[in-house]
Amino acid sequence: MITIDIPIWAARLRAQRRAHLWNRRELGKQMADASDESTRDRLPGQEGLAGMVRSWEAGEQRPDELHAELLCRAFGTDETDLFVGDAAGTTLWHHLTGVPLMTESFSAEEEERTGRAIEDPQRADDQTAAYFATILRTYALTDHHPAGLADTLSPVFDTIEGLHRGVGSGIRQALLLLSSQNADLVSRMHYEAGNLSEALAWSDRALTAAHRAGDEHLVAYALAHRAGLQGTWDNPGEVIDLAVAARERVAPPAPLDAMARRHEAQGHAMAGAEDMCHRRLEESAESPETPGDDLPYMVDYPAGLPNALAAGCLIELHHPADAIEILERDLRGAPAGYMTAYTMARLAHAYADAYESERSAAIAREAFDLSRRTGATRALQELNLIQDDLHRWAPHH
Secondary structure, three states: OOOOOOHHHHHHHHHHHOOOOHHHHHHHHHHHHHHHHHHHHHOHHHHHHHHHHHHHOOOOOOOOOHHHHHHHHHHOHHHHHHHOOOOOOHHHHHHHHHHOOOOOOOHHHHHHHHHHHHOOHHHHHHHHHHHHHHHHHHHHHHOOOOOHHHHHHHHHHHHHHHHHHHHHHHHHHHHHHHHHHHHHHHHHHHHHOOHHHHHHHHHHHHHHHHHHHOOOOHHHHHHHHHHHHHHHHHHHHHHHHHHHHHHOOOOOOOOHHHHHHHHHHHHHHHOHHHHHHHHHHHHOOOOOOOOOOOOOOOOOOOHHHHHHHHHHHHOOOOOHHHHHHHHHHHHHOOOOHHHHHHHHHHHHHHHHHHOOOOHHHHHEEEEEEEHHHHHHHHHHHHHHHOOHHHHOOOOOO
16 A cells, blocks of 8 residues: 555645645735734744745644644635645545646545546546646636646646556547646746746647647647747747747637737748738638537637737737737736736836836836735746836936
């Protein structure tokens, strides 16, 4: 029998924290926020709470009554489920694999069935694939810190990879499709976190899995995503080639075709080919944005990405006023996430190019604060492009 060297409750605590994409300091903050006036003064500072979480997860000591209650409030669960419970096997396989424990999304039966499949891949079936598809869909549709999400989904990829190597042909393709989508999402999060080398490495994994699955649409999707990563390399020819390959390899669904054309427009803008850039942007606008129901997976791009790419092309072509119009419209009512931070950084860039120094500096400050809160390192990199302007304006404003 496989065992672990910490108590089950300690493993469950760590699994819950990772499922919420919190580091130990963030869990400590959640506990402090969950406290009331009568208990807040009895809590240590953030560093002290983080150290206590580390000790609990190592099984060195069990939380006392006060801290146990605050942990339950932070996780939205009760003490029996967190510290007692009868799901030792479920906790064990989550602890060993690193797959996030999403207690609100799956029944005990689904957890047990998936654990048995991980122990013996021959037991994997459509329900196993559906379990991991739910994890990916849940995290893809939320605006988490990019680095935290990449860290959480990396073990999911490893687990799916281990499964598909041992299953029969009937379920193997479904797992490969999930593997490619998982790798693509991790790649995108590394990109948003400012880690281009890891983003490219995970993009390679996404392409490899799509090829192994024999799914040309998913290959096209991975190529289009790769074209977006290449944009930071100042290599317009490679951006254009990847985008063209994405849409010409196979007739892609309309949203994917539109995205590939926007990436191609980005390459043309980088190369200074204004006519070709505008042509591709116009073509992309003619494709509907809603994906069809004919694909066995979710073709997903962040909501603000299409307009961010179009605005980026206009900034490259020195048409900041048009970029400002697009970006200002996108920011109305936008949630305070990493994509909004990047949109604000691009807007600050556009205002700098339009020589509106006060407006650029004000938006840059907002973008900087939001970037720090959301982990949007790529937004900070965008602000670095105008840092000389910002420093020049600082003494006067």
